[in-house]
Amino acid sequence: MAGHMSAEEFREHGKRVIDWIADYMAGIESYPVRSRVRPGEVRAALPAYPPERGEPFKRVLADLDAILLPGVTHWQHPSFFAYFPANTSGPAILGDLLSSGLGVQGMLWATSPACTELETVVVDWLAELLGLPEHWRTDARGGGVIEDSASSGSLVALLAAVRRAGRGRNTVYVSSQTHSSLEKAAAIAGIGSENVRVVDVDPDTLAMRPEELATVIERDRRDGATPTMVCATIGTTSTTAIDPVRRIGEICAEQGVWLHVDAAYAGVAAVCDELRWINDGVAEFADSYVTDPHKWLLTNFDCTVLWVADRAPLIDALSVVPEYLRNAATESGEVIDYRDWQIPLGRRFRALKLWAVLRWYGAEGLREHIRSGVAMADELAGWVRASEDFALLEPHPFGLVCFRPLWANLSETDADAATATLRERLNDSGELYLTHTKVGGRMTLRLAIGAPATTREHVRAAWQHIETEYRALRRMD
Amino acid sequence: MAGHMSAEEFREHGKRVIDWIADYMAGIESYPVRSRVRPGEVRAALPAYPPERGEPFKRVLADLDAILLPGVTHWQHPSFFAYFPANTSGPAILGDLLSSGLGVQGMLWATSPACTELETVVVDWLAELLGLPEHWRTDARGGGVIEDSASSGSLVALLAAVRRAGRGRNTVYVSSQTHSSLEKAAAIAGIGSENVRVVDVDPDTLAMRPEELATVIERDRRDGATPTMVCATIGTTSTTAIDPVRRIGEICAEQGVWLHVDAAYAGVAAVCDELRWINDGVAEFADSYVTDPHKWLLTNFDCTVLWVADRAPLIDALSVVPEYLRNAATESGEVIDYRDWQIPLGRRFRALKLWAVLRWYGAEGLREHIRSGVAMADELAGWVRASEDFALLEPHPFGLVCFRPLWANLSETDADAATATLRERLNDSGELYLTHTKVGGRMTLRLAIGAPATTREHVRAAWQHIETEYRALRRMD
Numbered sequence: 001m002a003g004h005m006s007a008e009e010f011r012e013h014g015k016r017v018i019d020w021i022a023d024y025m026a027g028i029e030s031y032p033v034r035s036r037v038r039p040g041e042v043r044a045a046l047p048a049y050p051p052e053r054g055e056p057f058k059r060v061l062a063d064l065d066a067i068l069l070p071g072v073t074h075w076q077h078p079s080f081f082a083y084f085p086a087n088t089s090g091p092a093i094l095g096d097l098l099s100s101g102l103g104v105q106g107m108l109w110a111t112s113p114a115c116t117e118l119e120t121v122v123v124d125w126l127a128e129l130l131g132l133p134e135h136w137r138t139d140a141r142g143g144g145v146i147e148d149s150a151s152s153g154s155l156v157a158l159l160a161a162v163r164r165a166g167r168g169r170n171t172v173y174v175s176s177q178t179h180s181s182l183e184k185a186a187a188i189a190g191i192g193s194e195n196v197r198v199v200d201v202d203p204d205t206l207a208m209r210p211e212e213l214a215t216v217i218e219r220d221r222r223d224g225a226t227p228t229m230v231c232a233t234i235g236t237t238s239t240t241a242i243d244p245v246r247r248i249g250e251i252c253a254e255q256g257v258w259l260h261v262d263a264a265y266a267g268v269a270a271v272c273d274e275l276r277w278i279n280d281g282v283a284e285f286a287d288s289y290v291t292d293p294h295k296w297l298l299t300n301f302d303c304t305v306l307w308v309a310d311r312a313p314l315i316d317a318l319s320v321v322p323e324y325l326r327n328a329a330t331e332s333g334e335v336i337d338y339r340d341w342q343i344p345l346g347r348r349f350r351a352l353k354l355w356a357v358l359r360w361y362g363a364e365g366l367r368e369h370i371r372s373g374v375a376m377a378d379e380l381a382g383w384v385r386a387s388e389d390f391a392l393l394e395p396h397p398f399g400l401v402c403f404r405p406l407w408a409n410l411s412e413t414d415a416d417a418a419t420a421t422l423r424e425r426l427n428d429s430g431e432l433y434l435t436h437t438k439v440g441g442r443m444t445l446r447l448a449i450g451a452p453a454t455t456r457e458h459v460r461a462a463w464q465h466i467e468t469e470y471r472a473l474r475r476m477d
Numbered sequence: 478m479a480g481h482m483s484a485e486e487f488r489e490h491g492k493r494v495i496d497w498i499a500d501y502m503a504g505i506e507s508y509p510v511r512s513r514v515r516p517g518e519v520r521a522a523l524p525a526y527p528p529e530r531g532e533p534f535k536r537v538l539a540d541l542d543a544i545l546l547p548g549v550t551h552w553q554h555p556s557f558f559a560y561f562p563a564n565t566s567g568p569a570i571l572g573d574l575l576s577s578g579l580g581v582q583g584m585l586w587a588t589s590p591a592c593t594e595l596e597t598v599v600v601d602w603l604a605e606l607l608g609l610p611e612h613w614r615t616d617a618r619g620g621g622v623i624e625d626s627a628s629s630g631s632l633v634a635l636l637a638a639v640r641r642a643g644r645g646r647n648t649v650y651v652s653s654q655t656h657s658s659l660e661k662a663a664a665i666a667g668i669g670s671e672n673v674r675v676v677d678v679d680p681d682t683l684a685m686r687p688e689e690l691a692t693v694i695e696r697d698r699r700d701g702a703t704p705t706m707v708c709a710t711i712g713t714t715s716t717t718a719i720d721p722v723r724r725i726g727e728i729c730a731e732q733g734v735w736l737h738v739d740a741a742y743a744g745v746a747a748v749c750d751e752l753r754w755i756n757d758g759v760a761e762f763a764d765s766y767v768t769d770p771h772k773w774l775l776t777n778f779d780c781t782v783l784w785v786a787d788r789a790p791l792i793d794a795l796s797v798v799p800e801y802l803r804n805a806a807t808e809s810g811e812v813i814d815y816r817d818w819q820i821p822l823g824r825r826f827r828a829l830k831l832w833a834v835l836r837w838y839g840a841e842g843l844r845e846h847i848r849s850g851v852a853m854a855d856e857l858a859g860w861v862r863a864s865e866d867f868a869l870l871e872p873h874p875f876g877l878v879c880f881r882p883l884w885a886n887l888s889e890t891d892a893d894a895a896t897a898t899l900r901e902r903l904n905d906s907g908e909l910y911l912t913h914t915k916v917g918g919r920m921t922l923r924l925a926i927g928a929p930a931t932t933r934e935h936v937r938a939a940w941q942h943i944e945t946e947y948r949a950l951r952r953m954d
Binding site: 003004005006007008009010011013014015017018019020021022023024025026035037039040041042043046048049050051052053054055057059060064067068069070071072073074075076082083086087088089090091092093094095096097098100101102103104105109110111112113114115117118120121124125126128129148149150151152155159162167179180181183184187188189190191192237238294300301302317318320321322323324325329332334335343344345346347348355356358359360361362363364365368369424435436437438446452453 | 480481482483484485486487488490491492494495496497498499500501502503512514516517518519520523525526527528529530531532534536537541544545546547548549550551552553559560563564565566567568569570571572573574575577578579580581582586587588589590591592594595597598601602603605606625626627628629632636639644656657658660661664665666667668669714715771777778779794795797798799800801802805806809811812820821822823824825832833835836837838839840841842845846912913914915923929930
């Protein structure tokens with residue numbers, strides 16, 4: 001048998017893997033951005049059954065190159081503009097590697113105190129960097145925690161809100177632009193879809209209409225429901241629209257409803273003073289808030305930070321203490337046991353990667369990264385605005401630019417089909433990757449800028465490619 | 478500002494981190510197993526505010542050594558016998574490093590086909606290695622998926638069960654020995670604690686009593702409840718007791734109730750033919766099954782595998798498709814989108830680490846690892862059995878040995894306190910780390926063997942240390 005990999009073997013293979021990744025980083029532009037494999041192709045190239053005898057590690061790397069890489073869509077490619085960015089960075093990768101190497105399990109403070117205490121420190125640091133309120137710091141009534149995703153963060157916020165409101169016919173308030181994870185969270189929590197209210201948005205701004213929210217909450221309360229949570233979004237997934245958090249918060253405060261703020265993508269932009277306005281009303285009114293350093297803040301997945309203004313209902317909702325987890329530190333009440341802040345029991349030492357990122361970049365470096373994304377988006381938006389062939393969706397406060405090609409003489413249905421064809425031709429080219437959404441019922445392209453490797457030249461090349469393909473398609477009509 | 482870490486800087490710092498981990502592996506026995514820090518000590522040693530300017534990476538490593546390591550409890554230490562093992566291994570760490578380096582997001586097949594297809598392959602491989610039924614393979618009706626934890630795996634199994642049964646007054650059946658995550662899952666899913674039935678266990682085997690289960694289900698059905706899921710455990714957390722899965726499964730089949738099998742710790746032991754008996758009844762009756770390669774199968778956290786016999790209710794329960802995630806591959810029905818098999822939307826390329834482990838070790842190497850843990854537990858149990866000072870809990874089919882020191886002339890309460898004192902003296906020594914449970918109301922020590930670095934000599938030294946400390950305490954009485 002192969003036996004365990006010794007420390008010396010690990011040293012040797014580990015350095016090869018580091019070289020592999022450094023080479024991948026340096027050569028990433030040689031790959032098509034979006035994988036070209038067909039369904040089943042990767043699987044068919046792999047053995048159907050596991051090996052009986054151990055194999056040398058180099059064969060894993062060889063198959064990674066030969067079989068897996070063609071099936072990889074390169075999220076770190078500088079011309080990846082699809083969905084939202086999923087930033088990695090050198091310090092984040094190395095922080096995560098240290099976490100894997102230590103192999104500690106941070107379910108309780110007692111199971112590795114540094115895992116818990118570093119997490120408390122870095123989420124407090126991040127609150128400071130984003131200008132979030134003092135009372136959310138863990139030395140006050142609130143506190144932050146690293147979750148695997150904003151989906152899970154919003155789910156535990158909902159569970160805390162249900163705990164505070166009490167179980168009944170709980171109703172939850174979203175808009176048509178709210179992330180699908182809120183609908184999923186409600187379903188998981190046993191809140192039927194009939195109790196998820198979709199509040200109207202303003203057709204121009206795509207932001208939730210607060211007066212409509214107030215009306216719906218009042219009606220529900222009269223009907224005997226328990227209005228439980230409103231989700232306001234700062235930077236929706238579809239178009240980065242921003243709900244009027246202050247006005248929504250005032251309504252939540254009047255009505256005694258939990259205000260959850262989903263700032264998964266955009267929240268980290270508040271590292272820049274000039275973007276702090278996005279959090280207007282958050283300090284006064286939000287009960288919970290999520291943002292994802294794993295999207296636009298250089299920390300590889302998974303790293304969502306959830307803060308709560310009051311940690312008591314969260315812990316009440318999620319704490320179960322069997323005998324085999326009892327320990328003196330927990331019983332002293334002096335420590336945080338983060339298992340009570342999340343769905344799973346076990347947890348990695350994820351704070352290490354966020355710590356490495358915040359130290360390597362410093363506040364200055366983080367601001368520079370966000371600013372460069374916003375500036376490139378501004379420049380692209382200028383080109384779109386100046387073009388007679390495209391309609392730009394305004395505003396575009398962050399790194400996402402949404403726009404719609406104009407197809408003269410085509411019906412809306414045919415124009416949308418032509419836009420989808422354009423998107424597929426662009427993506428098939430391997431030169432860039434972008435995705436779509438629907439705005440006002442119309443197929444709209446989304447170009448999200450924010451990968452660390454992306455420069456102005458990549459954005460310019462993408463725009464030229466879009467214009468060229470658009471003209472080619474127009475000629476074919 | 479520091480700016481992004483270049484590929485060449487990553488190469489340099491990455492190799493230092495690999496060296497750091499290799500040195501940590503080689504020198505791990507120089508640390509006390511359990512951290513000795515007091516609550517707040519690590520936090521107090523770290524700056525309260527983040528740095529304004531970026532710092533060199535070497536300062537992260539310096540603070541890791543100086544500030545964090547004293548706060549780390551060393552789960553990979555060969556004398557770590559607490560809780561259950563949380564295995565890491567060289568190939569797993571490197572597989573996870575590749576995942577971090579690629580930085581892909583596998584929420585959909587389309588967002589990186591290799592991420593999904595490799596996962597399908599490795600969970601099918603693991604099913605083969607464990608002798609799990611053919612119809613659980615992804616090319617049949619069932620399928621497997623990597624979840625972050627057995628807690629989350631059991632939660633999604635419960636949601637699938639609720640989907641199949643329909644929402645109503647759903648009742649869930651556990652025993653007093655079932656893992657606390659099932660109670661938590663029920664709470665999350667909106668199933669009140671009054672609808673979680675705790676079925677009696679046999680006081681000798683600590684296994685669920687099937688006749689009692691049948692009675693409770695029948696009574697609930699008469700009372701208008703919707704019996705929804707039974708959780709049977711193979712290897713309970715407290716003592717590795719095994720519920721009678723076949724008999725429970727027959728009842729579930731008669732009653733139309735979902736059978737979930739929690740084999741989080743022990744399931745991986747079925748890589749060994751001589752331990753396959755633990756899964757008796759699973760193939761015929763289980764609707765879902767979880768086991769954790771991140772406990773005893775050499776794959777670092779997080780890596781739970783959940784299988785379902787029929788994937789339809791799982792996907793029905795968890796699928797929500799917003800416009801911005803629509804794509805041709807999903808609509809073709811030819812691909813798996815694993816986001817519909819889990820709580821979060823986003824997901825890491827976790828299959829890489831399990832793939833690296835299965836290839837490096839091969840089936841032979843995995844069996845050897847499990848067998849060595851079982852053999853060491855057997856040997857320790859022999860010493861305990863031979864001692865007049867300790868009572869051994871039988872049977873001990875896996876790597877966990879439970880035993881109770883005997884304190885002549887002490888009341889049960891005083892004896893339990895003495896056992897707790899013994900545990901703390903042992904753990905304070907830094908020479909080993911073990912935890913406790915209660916069996917029949919009595920404080921009982923748990924010594925879980927299974928870290929890859931553990932040898933017979935470590936187990937022998939632990940036992941000698943336990944005997945010595947016990948005698949010292951006896952003399953003090």
